[in-house]
Amino acid sequence: MNLVIVESPHKAETIQKFLGSDYKVVSSKGHIRDLQEKELGVDLNNGFTPEYVIPADKKKTVAELKGLAAKADTVWLASDEDREGEAISWHLYETLGLTPEKTRRITFHEITKDAILEAIKNPRSVDMDLVNAQQARRVLDRLVGYELSPVLWRKIRRGLSAGRVQSVALRLVVDREKEIMAFKPQAYWKVEADFAAGRSKAKGTLETRFDSKEAARRFLEDSIGASYTVEGVDKKEGSRFPAPPFTTSTLQQEAGRKLRFSVSQTMRLAQSLYERGLITYMRTDSTNLSGLALGTAKKFILDNFGEEYHHARQYKTKSKGAQEAHEAIRPTFIDNTTIQGTPQEQKLYNLIWKRTVASQMAEARVLTTNVRVGLDTRSEKYALQSAEILFDGFLKLYMEGTDDEQTEDGVSILPPMHEGDSLSVKKVSAVCRFSQPPYRYSEPSLVKKLEELGIGRPSTYAPTISTLTTGRGYIVKGDKPGEAYQVTDLTLVGSEISEKEKTETVGAEKGKLLPSEIGMAVTDYLVGNFSDILDYGFTAGVESDFDKIAEGKLDWHKCIGDFYAPFHTEVSTALSDKSFHKVERELGTDPQDGSTYSAKLGQYGPYVQREKDGVKAFASLAAGQLIETITLEEAVKLFALPRTVGQKDGVDIVVLKGKFGPYLKYGDKNLSLPRGTDPMTVSLESCIALIDEKSKEADPAKPLLDFGEVAVISGRYGPYLKADGKNYRLPKGIDAATLTKEQCLEIIAGSEPTNGGRKSFRKKK
Numbered sequence: 001m002n003l004v005i006v007e008s009p010h011k012a013e014t015i016q017k018f019l020g021s022d023y024k025v026v027s028s029k030g031h032i033r034d035l036q037e038k039e040l041g042v043d044l045n046n047g048f049t050p051e052y053v054i055p056a057d058k059k060k061t062v063a064e065l066k067g068l069a070a071k072a073d074t075v076w077l078a079s080d081e082d083r084e085g086e087a088i089s090w091h092l093y094e095t096l097g098l099t100p101e102k103t104r105r106i107t108f109h110e111i112t113k114d115a116i117l118e119a120i121k122n123p124r125s126v127d128m129d130l131v132n133a134q135q136a137r138r139v140l141d142r143l144v145g146y147e148l149s150p151v152l153w154r155k156i157r158r159g160l161s162a163g164r165v166q167s168v169a170l171r172l173v174v175d176r177e178k179e180i181m182a183f184k185p186q187a188y189w190k191v192e193a194d195f196a197a198g199r200s201k202a203k204g205t206l207e208t209r210f211d212s213k214e215a216a217r218r219f220l221e222d223s224i225g226a227s228y229t230v231e232g233v234d235k236k237e238g239s240r241f242p243a244p245p246f247t248t249s250t251l252q253q254e255a256g257r258k259l260r261f262s263v264s265q266t267m268r269l270a271q272s273l274y275e276r277g278l279i280t281y282m283r284t285d286s287t288n289l290s291g292l293a294l295g296t297a298k299k300f301i302l303d304n305f306g307e308e309y310h311h312a313r314q315y316k317t318k319s320k321g322a323q324e325a326h327e328a329i330r331p332t333f334i335d336n337t338t339i340q341g342t343p344q345e346q347k348l349y350n351l352i353w354k355r356t357v358a359s360q361m362a363e364a365r366v367l368t369t370n371v372r373v374g375l376d377t378r379s380e381k382y383a384l385q386s387a388e389i390l391f392d393g394f395l396k397l398y399m400e401g402t403d404d405e406q407t408e409d410g411v412s413i414l415p416p417m418h419e420g421d422s423l424s425v426k427k428v429s430a431v432c433r434f435s436q437p438p439y440r441y442s443e444p445s446l447v448k449k450l451e452e453l454g455i456g457r458p459s460t461y462a463p464t465i466s467t468l469t470t471g472r473g474y475i476v477k478g479d480k481p482g483e484a485y486q487v488t489d490l491t492l493v494g495s496e497i498s499e500k501e502k503t504e505t506v507g508a509e510k511g512k513l514l515p516s517e518i519g520m521a522v523t524d525y526l527v528g529n530f531s532d533i534l535d536y537g538f539t540a541g542v543e544s545d546f547d548k549i550a551e552g553k554l555d556w557h558k559c560i561g562d563f564y565a566p567f568h569t570e571v572s573t574a575l576s577d578k579s580f581h582k583v584e585r586e587l588g589t590d591p592q593d594g595s596t597y598s599a600k601l602g603q604y605g606p607y608v609q610r611e612k613d614g615v616k617a618f619a620s621l622a623a624g625q626l627i628e629t630i631t632l633e634e635a636v637k638l639f640a641l642p643r644t645v646g647q648k649d650g651v652d653i654v655v656l657k658g659k660f661g662p663y664l665k666y667g668d669k670n671l672s673l674p675r676g677t678d679p680m681t682v683s684l685e686s687c688i689a690l691i692d693e694k695s696k697e698a699d700p701a702k703p704l705l706d707f708g709e710v711a712v713i714s715g716r717y718g719p720y721l722k723a724d725g726k727n728y729r730l731p732k733g734i735d736a737a738t739l740t741k742e743q744c745l746e747i748i749a750g751s752e753p754t755n756g757g758r759k760s761f762r763k764k765k
Helices: 009-022 056-071 083-095 113-121 128-155 166-182 213-223 248-259 263-275 291-304 343-358 443-453 458-471 517-529 536-550 556-576 632-638 684-698 741-749
Strands: 002-006 023-027 074-077 103-105 187-197 200-206 228-240 364-375 381-391 422-434 475-480 483-493 496-506 509-515 584-589 596-602 605-612 615-620 643-648 651-658 661-666 669-672 702-706 710-715 718-723 726-728
Touching: 002 009, 002 056, 009 023, 009 113, 009 263, 023 056, 056 083, 074 083, 083 128, 128 517, 128 536, 128 556, 166 443, 166 458, 166 509, 166 517, 166 536, 187 213, 187 381, 187 483, 200 364, 213 422, 213 483, 213 496, 228 381, 248 263, 248 343, 248 443, 248 458, 263 343, 263 443, 263 458, 291 343, 422 496, 443 458, 443 536, 458 475, 509 517, 517 596, 517 605, 536 556, 584 632, 596 632, 605 632, 615 632, 643 684, 651 684, 661 684, 669 684, 710 741, 718 741
Parallel strands: 002 023, 002 074, 074 103
Antiparallel strands: 187 200, 187 422, 200 381, 228 364, 228 422, 364 381, 422 483, 475 509, 483 496, 584 596, 596 605, 605 615, 643 651, 651 661, 661 669, 702 710, 710 718, 718 726
């Protein structure tokens, strides 16, 4: 018997169809061994040897695999072809007690019949260099987390954790937030003019911006009666080239931009597509395409678009430390333009398919026209621009997205213009804008930055971001409302200048990664005391060492030893210092009552302290508020609770703030406010509606009709009959509201009572 072991049950099902009855394909369901959970799991006195154990939930799987392996003539280890997959094969080899004579290691980057059969023709042994690279990463990450976390418990608060990659990723988000905090928006006035050339219209933008309303007004005043002349026309024909096929990180970025998928969601969907044999392996740094893929893409383009749209390309990987030598992410069969699956799977497949085919299409040719227009009363110049697509090429199928896209008006093609032409102006506008702070990271842009810095690898991005957001709460994904400013726009029409007041919002962002207060505190402490661990270049250097281990050029024990000795010394120094890492800021004194306010980080999170005449009061910071940025006015508002909103049936409705967020108190009832509700502004009507809704949920069984010995009850799952303490179902199609007592008794006489209370289910043997 031939036994084939893969990681995933879905993958096993797909491969079994290709191999037939001579092979039995089973799944290990991922790793079968790992480091001990409650202990370090690394022998520091014996070359950092990992101490592996079989988790309780994997013991049954291991027992089953051992039984099958003992009966098999040949065991084929077919886990994924990256370092993690190689380690899984090695753990299987060791744990199942396999021998070289009966064991074969096979790899493939797509789950198709040809790829599987080709892999079986070319088996190899387990690559211990790849295994050691994975072991080095696992051991190093365990050492960092196991030794740093207790430091954070002592210095900040219990329950915190640190990680070699996660802490550096967190630092990126925190550093960006601090850049934004330090940024001071500057107002400027952007001037635009609506030009007329014969019957055609065009919009021009003044190349100079004004830093005050007065300067903008003077320009508009000087523009009254001015003559406008074309001073230069520059036309250039250029090319736009398609983006390379997807790597793991570029797929995560583009799926985030175009489909609004999170990084973890993208990887789950890609894993499903791969296991079903629809795309190639989804963890890769390579942009390479196989000769077969190039040929099938060419045929599709020639058949559907024409010869002028085809341009064969082979891209070179540019990411730091690219480790995988196999292909980019592509459809296994280009002819499959659509697939069966969930809407999300179909969208991701369509994205991969388009990107792959577009990479083999001709570049687009674009004519760019730049026109400069001067006026006789001022020295400033207007710029008019347009872009005309002469040949669409790959744009016929696909265009790559960009981070933080800004919505702009489409640029129309300019009318024919020549140097010396005179133009007339219909309107000149001076619109107030503000300089923008740096953009916060989104999941796609954070992945892009990590890749640029050489931090982490394709397989680490999704779990790293997931750990920071859902696992630790160091980062939240949310919206920032921005800050509103009152500004004035100016408009010149003819010889009249008008003003218009408006509100301009600066710094508003949606769906971005925002550091929590505890995330900022952890980062500040680690940067101040473990600068190497939090250094971007150092972290990238460690990744480079892992690559050398995978290539057989560096001993992994030496790599860990060189890192651990100075690191452990830093940990010991930090633990010997008995001081705490304090995060606090004085906010000032309330002029209304003389109370002093300060913001601090405590054992249960960030809070504001109010003190007057030695009496202290405390209030937790609201969601999105940070110690570093909260104002005195915002702090005062936190103490406005409890707030009496009004009354219902003569009973006060009071809004309070508790450990788990804001809630209503109505008599003896405590009702949580819906997420996102502002406790300071929630209306009486909303509170009453919430109380009524909760009352219905608490007491769903209300009589519709009451005949004494029998009643029609409105239950949570619909109306039913109640008599003598027993419940009876109503036949389908009966209008409960029209029933008579006699009809109710007839239904009861002809039916059995239902089982009241909680349903129980007997486990099938």
